[in-house]
Amino acid sequence: MIYKSADSEVMSSVRDRLHDTCILCGGKNPVGLKLRFEIMPDSGTRAEFTCSPIFEGYRGFMHGGVAASLMDSAMTNCLFAHNIAAFTAEMDIKYNLPVLCGKKAIVTARIIEYLRPLYILEAEIMQEGKTVVKAKAKFMESELLKK
Numbered sequence: 001m002i003y004k005s006a007d008s009e010v011m012s013s014v015r016d017r018l019h020d021t022c023i024l025c026g027g028k029n030p031v032g033l034k035l036r037f038e039i040m041p042d043s044g045t046r047a048e049f050t051c052s053p054i055f056e057g058y059r060g061f062m063h064g065g066v067a068a069s070l071m072d073s074a075m076t077n078c079l080f081a082h083n084i085a086a087f088t089a090e091m092d093i094k095y096n097l098p099v100l101c102g103k104k105a106i107v108t109a110r111i112i113e114y115l116r117p118l119y120i121l122e123a124e125i126m127q128e129g130k131t132v133v134k135a136k137a138k139f140m141e142s143e144l145l146k147k
Contacts, residue, residue, distance in 0.1 A: 006043040006081035014080040018144050024073035035070075035107075037077040044110030045078040051101045051127075062099035064133075071123035071135040074109035078121060079139060082111065086119055086139035097132040099125060105132070117141035 020028045025035045025047075037045040049070070057063035072088055079086050099105060109123035117140055125133040 004043070004082060006039045006045070006078070007083075008039050008081065010083050011037065011039070011045070011077055011081035014083060014085060015077065018085055019076070019080070022073065024069060025077060035073060035077075037074065037081075039081055040108065040110070042110055043078075043081070044108055045074055045081055046106060046108045047074065047077075048104060048106050050104050051099055053101045056101055058098075060101055062101055064093075064095060067095070067099050067125055067133045068093055068135065070107045070125060071109065071133065072137070074107045074123045075121040075135075075137055075139065078109040078111060079119060084119065084139075085142045085144040086117075087142055089118075089138045089140045091135055091137035093133065093135045095133050097127075097130060099127060099132050103127055112136075 020026045023032045026032050035047045037047045040046050051062045055062050055066045105125050105127040107125050112122050113120040119139045121137050123135045124131050
């Protein structure tokens, strides 16, 4: 389901104004990943990253909490692309396979349902052509953009 057309300039503007120190996508966080999300044809978001060993849980595998954070960031940026600032209210995660460190991966997100102020999104991490982790989350719109 497409909420409305996404806009990469809007996404960047909202992120830079409200989220610039985020550990995952903020440009001003000196130790952050600085993920750069792009808009997909379905008005969702997508970012590529390499799973660094500094994010390991078990040796050779990304910590599950980092994977959850990556999907949360993708969903947040998807909302930013639609000029929405919202906080995560609930997230359900299914870990299909471990995320391998030292390998490229892609995280994507899209809005699947909405009834303002509630937005429901899905996200996934793909690696080597397989969906390794999936999430579905509820976000509650914030007044941050109105300030």
